[in-house]
Amino acid sequence: MSEKETDVIVVGAGMAGAAATLKLAKAGQRVKLIEARDRCGGRGFLRKFDGDAAELEFGGAWITPWHGRIRALVAEHGLSLRPRHEVTNRLWLRDGLVCSNGAVSPEHVTAHERAIARVAVDSILLKKGSSENEKGEALRSISFAAYLDRLKCPRPTRDVFSAWWTVSGNGDHNLVAASEFLASCSYDNGLAEGMIRFWSDTVVPGMGALAEAMIAASGAERILAEPVTHVARVADGVQVASAKRIHQAKACVLALGVNQLKKVHFSAALPQAKRDAVATGHGGRSFKLWVKAEGVPVGTLVTGDGSGIEFAFAERKAEDGATLIVCFGLMTDENRPGDPAWVREQCSRLFPNARMVSYDWHDWVDDPFARGTWVAALAGHEDGLENANWQPEGPIAFASSDYAREQAGWFEGAVIAGEDAAEALLKS
């Protein structure tokens, strides 16, 4: 049985869906928002930390100084921003020991600095739109592993780049494009280490709360816990089906990431280029976990030795005075972020003098409505995620940070993508 008619159905209540819903509603459209989970926010996920009163972001969190749309939305919906604590204590895990005197030992300093300079030049050339450097070496369509091999840098330098990879490219070194790392280095004149300077604020209470506020302000009809399985073009618009029912509207915004689109069937079928991009997907595969520990000064940043937890930043104090540390590593067969003993062992490597109290995380790769973390293009498949490939198909528009026109991979990109999709439908 068909449901009553709506102007636009928005599928997915992440930040892209929230932005599309708000913009369409402000333009006078009757919007129905359908979300698979029992909450809004998607890969923005604020929830209580295990055994603590604190609510933490288990998905995305940081915004940069130039994320003006998110900043404006935060102000518009009465939320606030928390500045990130400065890095006041920089440590490296090197040859099994935590050191404070630099990423590499003296015999590697020259080669280390040469590699850093090479990355800086490549990153700036990539930002200027070049797909190769002045030596004719590829900057796009090359995996991170192949790029690191080309650098011929000492092992500790490789380890530091690998740590920053867990917060930039964030996937299998052999599969994900090195350009994901170089693009993040470009924020601070090509320096990998400079990335963190631009993670300037987090939203209080959280990104999920912002998405909720935007959706509430839109007045849209909101349906939770209803995964969409089919999208069909019909004579007078679009039908969107779940296992429970069929919804009908004049148009639809699919506010779904490229890995989430894998589970949606289309009739008529999507064009080949979109189908290829969905089949390839993206390779974002980091884990993010929160550790609560005693004996770690806030502001401590430790990068690892290319395995396990590779990146750990002591962000702030919990109510009980212990420190909340945000940690990243890659989802690999060896890493076991779901195993408390493994996490404890990792913490004692990075913080030998600390006591881990507890930890908590969310498995984004296993999550059926995420199927990965933030977007990370596979080497050689970057074009599929270009925004040009995600233009509307008649009354069906597409919106996700994964293939946003600008700031792809960020919440800001999700807002841009959602607003662009709404705009395209309003103009059509």
Ligand SMILES: Cc1cc2nc3c(=O)[nH]c(=O)nc-3n(C[C@H](O)[C@H](O)[C@H](O)COP(=O)(O)OP(=O)(O)OC[C@H]3O[C@@H](n4cnc5c(N)ncnc54)[C@H](O)[C@@H]3O)c2cc1C
């Ligand atoms: C661990 C982690 C850390 C991150 N760190 C940052 C950061 O610091 N800063 C930053 O800006 N970004 C960060 N990101 C990225 C950011 O979270 C994403 O770019 C953004 O949330 C994507 O928004 P979206 O709306 O495009 O997709 P999503 O948030 O994934 O929204 C899609 C929505 O669609 C729903 N859905 C899926 N399938 C269906 C279906 N079949 N039917 C109906 N609904 C469906 C999902 O449940 C979800 O709510 C991070 C992401 C992760 C996972």
